[in-house]
Amino acid sequence: MPLFRSPLPCPGKGGMKQKKKRRKARWVEMQAEGRTPSLATLCLWNLVENMKDFWTRDYAENYMDQYSFRYIMGPFNVLPGELVEDLFSLLSSHHMVTRSALHLLLVPQVRCLSLSSCSTLITPSICNLIGIRCQALLSLDLSGAQHLSALVLSELLGQLARLHSICLVGTQCDDQVLRTISGSCPALQHLDVSCCHQLAPTSLLHLVACPSGHNVLSLRSLLALDIDFENRESHRLGVAVCLLLSMPSLEKVAIDGLGEACAIIKSQNFCELDSFTSQKGMPNLWELWHSQIQGEQAGTYERAAEKECRDEGIEGWLSENEDYYEEEDEQLNERDTDGKWNNKRRTRPHSNTLEELESDQQTEGAERASRGSLTLSLREAQGVSSSYVSALGVLCPDLCSLSLHCEEGLVGSLSAGLEQWKGQFFRLGLQFTGLLLDILPSVGVVGSTLHTLTLEGVRMDGDASFLLLLRSCPKLKTLLIHTEPPRINREEEEENNEQDVPELPRLPQLRSLSLKFLMEHQQKKPLMSWRSLKWPMMALLGSSPFLEKATMMAIPCSMDTVFQEVLDNCVGSPEDPSISPLWNLRHLSLAYCNISMETAARLVTHRNQLSTLDLSGCWNVSSENIVKLKRKATRRRYPLTIIWC
Structure with missing residues (x-):
């Protein structure tokens, strides 16, 4: 075979012109994003441009439907896993993922696989290939794959024992799937089963009722909003309390009844839930509470070191749907004094030996046990009512992100509730149907450090309130406001004040803005x-x-x-x-x-x-x-x- 060949005859000049135009557009797009493309990026772009015309076309025509390959030996299985993931991400972002491309890119070295952008291509046969070829997967996202049965999901997840992160939003995930996750994925840290309508609140108990010989999952993130909740109040609250007491490592939680559960744990009023725990075969809530207190009291140096490392590096899961920057990761641990984090160190005197450190921890645990208090590790909470903010503050002093629903009559107490997190909050979401002026004091308490603010349902009541809101949040990077239009016509009044130019605030860090006024159909x-x-x-x-x-x-x-x-x-x-x-x-x-x-x-x-x-x-x-x-x-x-x- 000669080293150089003359070019093959082109069927027409239009195809080559279109390919050059697409390549130029990609180059300009990368320049627009403020990054100079590296050699590896340029090579990946070249692969993207030729995937459809060469690699996937050849595989689809000659192999895909004729053979069932357990593994494919080709150009992609020699690439490092990170490059394969980058290539798949480029194809997904430009809606160029096909069934044949999926076959070719499911290689053993892949660690992270997100199929949410091509959920229609996920079939039982694709799931079978994932289970066979991608045994080293650490992260799997199957969001939106509503057509996959619970049996297929269970079989797939049962084959991937190394998973650290699973996202099943909007799928047919049910009790059997959660039982499989509990028994087959011991390293799991992040689970998202939001909008899975086959699940009931009690289904989540499978995550803590592990099979014999298995430890309880050490989940750090659990999202389960908008699942098919049961009608009985005790079930909803009982499940939330059991999860919080059984999983002390949880840092990010979005479950129904979270605020009420914190209030119950704070008051230690477990008697009303005894019948529920005995009916579901769960340990007594008093026993779980005492075990958590004893765990704090008997802490070791290794446990403290692990928590220190975790505090210094907040993972990307904290951002969910939003870009977080390095500045936030550094500031998340800068806390006020009075028993809180400061400069990434404890405010108590430094312990030079393991014995001194263990003694300090035992003393702190004994003091908490004597006071009857328990501290949770939550940093991000979603779905909380404003009436339970004070209880949440007692149990979760390290909270830095909160999404809550605020009743109009409780606006005054909300400011006092947020005061305990002043100087450490980075994200706040409020669902409020009252006037913007009413919640300005609450936002102002934590506004100086906010990077993300979401307001839903709030009624705008004038320029002064809006401008004051912007002034109170100078570090905002993301602002989302969904509101109703003004109920009165101010045109004539505002025409008279047209010449009054107010002093406008500055938002030098703002990256994303969403301002939507509701309209009738x-x-x-x-x-x-x-x-x-x-x-x-x-x-x-x-x-x-x-x-x-x-x-x-x-x-x-x-x-x-x-x-x-x-x-x-x-x-x-x-x-x-x-x-x-x-x-x-x-x-x-x-x-x-x-x-x-x-x-x-x-x-x-x-x-x-x-x-x-x-x-x-x-x-x-x-x-x-x-x-x-x-x-x-x-x-x-x-x-x-x-x-x-």
């Missing part, structure tokens, strides 16, 4: 009832030079005025004045917003890195306008996709 466009909302919008868009993703829906003010002010008054970054607003913007959604063709054209031609512009429902933009915008987009340095319907 019959509405075609929102009422422009809050014209002065442009000031908070200018603060969010104009003073956040590193904003990458902005989703705005049914904004009740003209977005033309907002973008004109932002684009004309180029407010630079304090760190780098040469960076103009919207320079880093990559995804912009303006669904059902009042924006004109002229402003949309400015956004397309502006010096930014937009890759997606969503103008769905924008009534001032016609189909002819979209054609012109797409024509302008072809002359951009960065490729841009425009969505309109």
Whole structure:
């Protein structure tokens, strides 16, 4: 075979031009993301470009349906596992994963496998291949594979004994699957079974009722919201209490009844749950509580060292659905004094010997036992009612992320409840149907350190409250607000104050913004009832030079005025004045917003890195306008996709 060959005849020039255009777009996309592609990345991109035309095509035509290979010897099984995972991630992000590509990339060296983006391709035969070929898997994500039966899931998970992380969101996971996980995955640390409607609360008890000869799973993360809960209150609370007392290593929990369970553990009122534990064959809750106290009292140096290491390196699972930065990982352990973490060390005097350390731990455990108190390791809690925040604070002093539902009558006590975590909170989510002004004091207690804030259902009550909210959270990187439109029309009142320009806050670290106003189904466009909302919008868009993703829906003010002010008054970054607003913007959604063709054209031609512009429902933009915008987009340095319907 000659070393060099003349190129094969091309069926047409169009295919080669399209491939060159795609390769150039990929290169520009990587440059837009602020990273210089390495040689390994360029090689992976080359593989991605040729997967469909060469590797997967040859395998699909000649081998896939004719043979059932236990293993495939080829170019991919000689790559390091990390490169195979990166290759699969690139294919997934560009929706290029096929059944033949799955066959080729299921190699023994793969450690992490996420199939959530191609859940429709997951069949029993694929699961069989995963179980046979990928024995070294540490992380498996099968989210959205609703068509897989519980039997297939059980058989697959029974073959993967080394799994550390399992995600089964929205699958047919049932009692049998959890029994398999409990008996076959002893190293499991992270489990997500949210939205699995075949599960009842009592199903979770299989995670602590391990078969004989097995230890209880040392889970650090358990997510089980929106499963098919039973109606009996005692079952829901009993399960939550059993899980918290049986799994002392839990750091991230999202289960129904978490707040009430903490209140029961704090009061040690276990008598009402005795019938439940005896009926389910669980240990007595008093015994579990005493065993936890004794475990704290009899701590060893190795256990303390393990906890210290865990505190110094918060894993990526803490972020779930959000990017966390190195700065957060460093700050998570910087706590106030008065018995809390400070500079990653205990505030008690340093112990130089193992005997002294053990003596200190035994003394602390004895003091807690004498006070009848227990400390949980929770750092992140979801699904808690504001009425149980105080109990949660007593049991969980290390909490740094909380998602809760707040009743209007308990807003005052919420501020006092959050005070105990002041200076250590990084993420807060609130479901609240009252006025924004009412919850400002509560947000302000922890706002100085917040990196992520989510407000759902809150009613906006004016510019002053909105601007005060932004000022109280200067370090925000992610802001999500889902709210109702104003109930009164302020147009005439605001016309008189049009010249009053407030001092706008700055959010220099903001990366992601989502501001959605609810609309009725019959509405075609929102009422422009809050014209002065442009000031908070200018603060969010104009003073956040590193904003990458902005989703705005049914904004009740003209977005033309907002973008004109932002684009004309180029407010630079304090760190780098040469960076103009919207320079880093990559995804912009303006669904059902009042924006004109002229402003949309400015956004397309502006010096930014937009890759997606969503103008769905924008009534001032016609189909002819979209054609012109797409024509302008072809002359951009960065490729841009425009969505309109």
